[in-house]
Amino acid sequence: MRDLKWWIWIFAVLSSALPACAQGNYEIQVYGAATVEPKSTMVELHSNYTPDGQRYVIDGVYPTNHQEHETLEITQGLTSWSEVGFYVFTSEQNGHGVQWVGDHIRPRVRVPDSWHWPVGVSLSTEIGYQRAVYSPDTWTWEIRPIIDKYLGRWYMAVNPALERTWHGPDVAQGLGFSPAAKVGYDFSKKISGGIEYYADYGRLGDFYSLHNQVQQIFVVTDLNVSPKWEINIGVGVGPTAATDHWIIKGILGRHFNWKKESPVD
């Protein structure tokens, strides 16, 4: 029994460390385990531009080359351990103008602080629709475990996400494995730098060849200028054929607190 626990643990760690994750380039983010506090809202704008991406229309899907994605993410804290997020995806591209791409909803729960776990753990599930000209798989579902840990100036997070297509060509594929991970380092209280990794390995148990996997690595910086603001900027490369070769991303977030501040709360 004890050996079994060890094997499960080793498997979990190895799984977390593996690459692969089917990330649409609308919201490129490795999640941390913390959730938004109750009676407060986080509004984020994800801006992603692909200077060098897919140049051809394939199966009716627009090319990503020179696409500008703007995603509005609104996350509302529910309790001290839960939140729900809403996404509005848009795309701008020469010849197509500004287009609505789709919407997602993402409830999330986390392990409460009072449990004193040595790592932050949360679990999100994301359900949503994207228009077929932007994603042939229109209705998708994702479940994303999130594990993170601060160690002094270092920060580590892994998101070994599993994805499922509900409507589209990959509906018979089953669960796809799409991990993301981040390692960061605090150069100062306000400036952190790090590496983010995103991948889509394909179907669990029957991964794509490396050539056909999504593999992206971003060099990023996080600017912690204020507890109210979240700023993340990065440049990513995709070395495989299935990946956009260059992507520039930015996240600008603002935290709104709706609580009536009282000194006795």
Added chain:
Amino acid sequence: MVTRRELLKLSGMTVASVALGARAQQIAPADYTIDIADYALELAPRRTIKTIAYNRQVPGPLLRFREGQPVTIDVTNHTGNSEVVHWHGLFLPSQVDGAMEEGTPPIPAGGQARYIFTPRPAGFRWYHTHVFAGNDLLRGQYTGEHGFLLVEPRDNPGHYDQEIFLALHDWDAALLASADGSMDPAYNVSTINGRVLGFGEPLRVKAGEQVLFQILNSSPTEVHWIALSGHLFNVIALDGNKVPQPQLVPMLRLAPAERISALVEMNHPGAWVMGEVRKHIMAAGMGIAVEYAGSTGKPRWEQPEELSWDYLRFAAAVQALAPAPSQATDTVTIPLVFASKFAGHGAMDHWTINGKSYPETAGPPLTAGQRYRLQFINRSTNDHPVHLHRHSFELRRLPGQPETHGILKDTVLVDANTQLDVEFTANDPGPTLFHCHQQNHMDAGFMMLFHYA
């Protein structure tokens, strides 16, 4: 055969017996014994935590000493780590004060020590562990190692019908990210005398009684605000020292290590709650029921809407100001600048005094008999309850206020980004520790040792 009198003479009246031979320890029985040992503390129904306590109780036993009358205390350390007991607020030689930084010998794991000293000055003091905790939130002040210590004056200690000792404490700590971008301890449970509100016996009072509340904040890191619904506190002493102007106030603020002595006239019969004014800490348990004789029903809590506290309310009246010591003598000013050093979003800040962290910190040598003005210049975003060992200091200037005097303390809260001045007379030669009383701050460099020239 050595008599106790000879022993005291031999040891300079006040020594820790770890410096003496085994024979000396056996000469006379101790006046008090303290056993430091692991303890399962029942904070609430079905909520027990493992901690360390004195004599298997939290708070530890109340020690009542007579001012000027030597006492002997045997301490046995049953834990697996070194310990030391600090006698907070007493004017004791460094060897027995209870801080290893000053030279008090540690009590090794499984070992014993005998503390012999002459307690002074009179007033409400306390005793507690003074060991390093670091990231171990089950050591040091995070434990139940604290107790009340009352040094009674030779004359009548006062007029009251009942004296009640209360200790405010926070438990079950974990490091969490804080608003300032670093990790800080946060607590799941807060108690009065080791129990959450509604668990344990209420305080029983009678209509017309004068009750003297002796309240201690033994929290490792947290400031607390206390109110007793339906009643006012008449504050008569701060840190055990009588204030020039006792005042009626609706609530008390106590920083870690601070004590307040307050008389309450029990003139509002019923069942009431005495507890933390801030709702989230009350919800974590910090409260206790106060029941008048013959009263029943659920204790009432009247939620204050503001926090109010001002040390200056208790200061000497302006028109009554005698020439301040600093005007009468050549007071030497010592600026002490407090600042933090970022150590990562996943770590607690490190702390500096005048740019250096302990043990690199160094104060100027003190001259016996000299009056000193300490300028606490807090350039951080945290409040700091700073404590000077073995001496009392006088509050002289609070942020944005004119000069004051008359309030004697051993611990004072210096608000973030402010300056607060105190004065003290160097009248107790020996290494003297100065530090922030937040366990996580003192562990991370916020300490300095004064030496006498």
